[in-house]
Amino acid sequence: MAAVLDRAVSGAAPRERRRRFAWAPALLVGAALAYLALFLFAPLAAVFYEALRKGWDVYAAAISESDAWAAVRLTLLAAGIAVPANLAFGIAAAWTIAKFDFRGKSLLVTLIDLPFSVSPVVSGLIYVLVFGLQGWLGPWLSEHDAKVIFAVPGIVLATIFVTFPFVARELIPLMQAQGRDEEEAAVLLGANAWQLLWRVTLPNVKWGLIYGVILCTARAMGEFGAVSVVSGHIRGMTNTLPLHIEILYNEYQFTAAFACASLLAILALVTLALKTWVEWRQAKETP
Amino acid sequence: MSIRIENVSKKFGVFEALHDVSLDIAPGELVALLGPSGSGKTTLLRVIAGLEIPDAGRVHVQGEDTTERNARDRGVGFVFQHYALFRHMTIFENVAFGLRVRPRAVRPSKEAIREKVMSLLKLVQLDWLADRYPHQLSGGQRQRIALARALAIEPKVLLLDEPFGALDAKVRRELRRWLRRLHDEIHLTSVFVTHDQEEALEVADRVVIVNRGRIEQVGTPGDVYDHPATPFVYQFLGNVNLFEGRVNRGIADVSGRRLAAPEYDGVVDARATAYVRPHDVDIVQESASAVAATVDHAVALGSVVRLELSRKDTGDVVEVELPRDRYEGMNISEGKVVYLAPRRARFFINETPTKTASA
Numbered sequence: 001m002a003a004v005l006d007r008a009v010s011g012a013a014p015r016e017r018r019r020r021f022a023w024a025p026a027l028l029v030g031a032a033l034a035y036l037a038l039f040l041f042a043p044l045a046a047v048f049y050e051a052l053r054k055g056w057d058v059y060a061a062a063i064s065e066s067d068a069w070a071a072v073r074l075t076l077l078a079a080g081i082a083v084p085a086n087l088a089f090g091i092a093a094a095w096t097i098a099k100f101d102f103r104g105k106s107l108l109v110t111l112i113d114l115p116f117s118v119s120p121v122v123s124g125l126i127y128v129l130v131f132g133l134q135g136w137l138g139p140w141l142s143e144h145d146a147k148v149i150f151a152v153p154g155i156v157l158a159t160i161f162v163t164f165p166f167v168a169r170e171l172i173p174l175m176q177a178q179g180r181d182e183e184e185a186a187v188l189l190g191a192n193a194w195q196l197l198w199r200v201t202l203p204n205v206k207w208g209l210i211y212g213v214i215l216c217t218a219r220a221m222g223e224f225g226a227v228s229v230v231s232g233h234i235r236g237m238t239n240t241l242p243l244h245i246e247i248l249y250n251e252y253q254f255t256a257a258f259a260c261a262s263l264l265a266i267l268a269l270v271t272l273a274l275k276t277w278v279e280w281r282q283a284k285e286t287p
Numbered sequence: 288m289s290i291r292i293e294n295v296s297k298k299f300g301v302f303e304a305l306h307d308v309s310l311d312i313a314p315g316e317l318v319a320l321l322g323p324s325g326s327g328k329t330t331l332l333r334v335i336a337g338l339e340i341p342d343a344g345r346v347h348v349q350g351e352d353t354t355e356r357n358a359r360d361r362g363v364g365f366v367f368q369h370y371a372l373f374r375h376m377t378i379f380e381n382v383a384f385g386l387r388v389r390p391r392a393v394r395p396s397k398e399a400i401r402e403k404v405m406s407l408l409k410l411v412q413l414d415w416l417a418d419r420y421p422h423q424l425s426g427g428q429r430q431r432i433a434l435a436r437a438l439a440i441e442p443k444v445l446l447l448d449e450p451f452g453a454l455d456a457k458v459r460r461e462l463r464r465w466l467r468r469l470h471d472e473i474h475l476t477s478v479f480v481t482h483d484q485e486e487a488l489e490v491a492d493r494v495v496i497v498n499r500g501r502i503e504q505v506g507t508p509g510d511v512y513d514h515p516a517t518p519f520v521y522q523f524l525g526n527v528n529l530f531e532g533r534v535n536r537g538i539a540d541v542s543g544r545r546l547a548a549p550e551y552d553g554v555v556d557a558r559a560t561a562y563v564r565p566h567d568v569d570i571v572q573e574s575a576s577a578v579a580a581t582v583d584h585a586v587a588l589g590s591v592v593r594l595e596l597s598r599k600d601t602g603d604v605v606e607v608e609l610p611r612d613r614y615e616g617m618n619i620s621e622g623k624v625v626y627l628a629p630r631r632a633r634f635f636i637n638e639t640p641t642k643t644a645s646a
Contacts, residue, residue, distance in 0.1 A: 181371035184338055185433075187358050188365045189385035189440055199388070203375045 047265050050258035062259035070236040071244035072263070074155065078227075078240060079220035082159040086216055090167025091209070095201065097168075098175030099183065112168050115161055123161050124229025127154055150232030155240060158226040163219045170212030174205050207282035211275065218271040222264060288349040288443040288476050289314050290335060295344030297330055304330040305341070306500040314349075315474040317467070319491035321481055323523070327500040328480045332446050335478065337361045348443055364437030364475075368449040370429040372421040378432050379417040382407055385440035407435040410469075427458040434466075438473075447479035451486065463490050484524050488512060496520050518635045521562040528568060528605045530561040530578070530629055539634050543576030548634045561632035565593070565608040569628045570617065577626035580605055582619055587611060596625070 052059055062068065093112060097105060115123060129135050131148035141148060148154045186200045202209065224242040231238045233247065241264060248257035290312040297305040304327045312318050320328040333339040335346055337358030345354045353361055372381050380387075382404045386395055395403065408414035411431040421429055430450060437445060450466070451459040467490050470477055481487050487494045488508040496503040496511060496519075504516040515521040532541035535556045539548040546561070571577050580596035583604075587593075592614040594607040605627060609617075619625060 181367050181369060182373055184358075185365065185367060185371040185436075186373070186384065186388075188336060188338075188361075188363060189388065189436070190359050190362075191384075191388040192359065195388045199384075200373060204373075206375075 044265060047258055047261050050254060051262040054255050058255055059259045059262075062253075062256035063263060065256070067236045067239070068244060068256075068260055071239045071241045071260070074152065074239065075221050075241040077152070078156050078159045079217055081156050082163050082220045083213060083217050085160050086164045086167050087209075087213060089164060090171060090212060090216075091202070093168045094171035094175050094205075095197075097172050098178075099180055109172070112165050114165075115163070116165050120162055120223065120225030121229055124158050124226035127158055127161075127226075127230050131157075149230050150234065150238060152238065154230035155227050155238060158230045159220050159223055162223050162226045163216050166216035166219060167209070167212035170208050170215070171205055174208040175201075178204055207278055207285070211278050211282075214271055214274050214278065218268065221267055289347075290444060290476060290478070291345075291347040291350075292331070292335070293345045293347070295331070295334055295341045295346065297327075297334060297339060297341050303500050305334070308344070308497075308500070308502055310495060310502060310505065312476060312478065314476055317470045317477045317479075317490065317492045319479055319481055319487035319494045320497055321484060321487040321494050321523075322497035324482055326497045328482075328497045329448055331497065332448055332478060332480050335444070336363050336365050336446050338365075362440065362443045364434075364440065364442030364445040366430070366433050366437050366445070366447040366450050368452045370421070370426075370433045370453075372429055372433060372436070374421050376420075377417065378408070378413070378419050378421070378424070379404055381421070381432060382436045382439050384436065403439065407439055408432075410438070411435045425458075426454045427462055430454065430462065431465075434469075438475075442475070445475050445477040447477065449480050449482070451483075452481070459486070466490060488524075496523065498523070515562075515633065518560070518562065521633065521635075526565050526606050528563045528565065528607075528629075529603075530563060530632070532559055532561050532634070533557065534559040534634055534636060539632070541629055541632065542578045544628050546629065546632055548632075551634065551636065554636065557636045559634040559636045561629055561634055563629040563632045565606040566591075567629060567631040568605065568607045569630045570594075570607065570609065570619070571626050571628045573626055574628075577628045578605075579624055580627050582621050582623050582625060585614070585619065585621060587614075594619070596627070598627075599624070 051062075093108070096102075097109060128149055130137055131141060131154060132138050133142060133149070135149075138149075146153075148157065182200055182204065183196055186196050191199065222242060223240075224246075227240055228243055228246075231240065231243055233239060233243060235244075235247070239247065241260060245257050245260045245264070248254075248260065290310075292308060292310040295305055295308045296303075306327075308327075308331060310331075320331060322328045330339060334341050335348075337353070337356060341354065345352055347353065348361070348363075372378075373384065376384070383400050386400045386403065389395075405414055405417070408417055411434060413428055413431055413435070416424060416428065416432070421432070424432065430453075434447075434450075447466075451462055454462065463486055466479075479490070488511075491508060493505060494508055494511050495505045498519050504511055504520045506514075506516075511520060512524050515524060521527050530541045532539055533556060534540075534548050534551045534554050536554070537547065537549050537552040539546045539551075539559060539561065541561050548559075551557075551559070579599040581599065582594060582596050584595040585592055590611050591608050592611055594609065594614075596605045596607060597603065598605060607627065
């Protein structure tokens, strides 16, 4: 990083000025690195250190335990439903907002941002109020023997709610910047709506779309607050990975807690690597 | 194929983009829609294409009412000001697009598509760019590719929205001559939108002058330039000077000088504004029936000299063009007072002249 900065400075300024101001960038970079080390790298290292402190066998046992596996499966299931759902919703919403003018457009944009501004716990409570036993639809649901709260459907719904801005938010500015010309051209050349979407609209926003999906997936797997409210914490049944970690921690099973946490940390690192790769590809392809 | 536009109106909110516009375009014609920005010319083009639905009125292409028809079924070729090439496709794929999206039953074979695309790329003289991407091309090249892409679907009519607007002056001149030649080759009914009068007059068979959602005049380039129908057209096409005067029984009086105004034979003593082209203003020796003015600038441009003067009485700026030899014989210099006399003028009665700088 320092090398890049050095090159930038020497390219822009004469030698004399560079020497005089060299301490300023060094100080800023140093401060930023120290901050990152303290608040990001250290905790990350601590997770892996704690997870592996009692040896590899304990670590392996902790993450292959049946409740842990159930939590992993449930997390993947929730993300596996929430991400495609929000992908479809995000594309539809972004297309509508970017390419058409209609009444209530700004209201729709605000609604899409709602999950960002509402506390996840409140999001969870909303579902309890609607679907819970004392909620609006609770009696009707229990009559029909359907369970949403304290069950898998509730967890999926809460995950969808919390993660739905990601894809749409990524696509809206991109589609707005690209305008309607290419789509109008495609229509005049005889493309139908389906061909328009697959051959013109989506290829143009490909990297933004992938980026949005990556962020959405990461958030779906890591979500705690909203899921915690609707889950009921039934071991091996309604515990997602973050909830499972909390239970283990509260039961003083620190090594197991950190072992499971390391899974989430690895997931975060993979997401980060993918995100960087997408950004790099995008920069390479954009003229 | 002919195009007929009947009483088309279109509003965007409270803004009236088109007001009861009717226009007939003959098969094989190249027509320019000329007007200032916001005049409604692009809206009219988009109505023909089906990209805008008119609030009232009908559009017929080749005698068929296409007003309700979806844009994708109209078979119009459309060229956008900013090219609108598909950025993630090669030039070849861009041109092939219109053929590839056809329903399987009417889609040409792979070889037929390849042949067609290459022949179109040859037509626009860019077949060597087939494997490039749009961002690797210059503006002029992109616009020619956009044209090839529009022609690939063998359109009934070709519509061009400010096709040269985003190009620099030299490329623009080259490309518009090239478009004219191309049109003479393929004889496709074409309509193009422009705000550049020179472009419209040079390229088009007929010019349609649009202002504030209405058609001001339709005619050949010579027609509209020499016989403007309205004060707007006079000001919009070429430079013009305005002189206040009166008209009485076919004779006009401008600053004491009498000129013929035969179109106002029946008019008795009315206020009128004389529209005078710079080359129709004479510089005369001092006389009662002339306007005194100070010479501000004199610029020699080839065989003519363009003078900018300000009137002594009103301070208005007057432009005069003189043949060079005449100018040299006159011993005029900047700051000197001379006398102006319109030689020929077109009069418009009771119009309050808009004092805009003539375009």
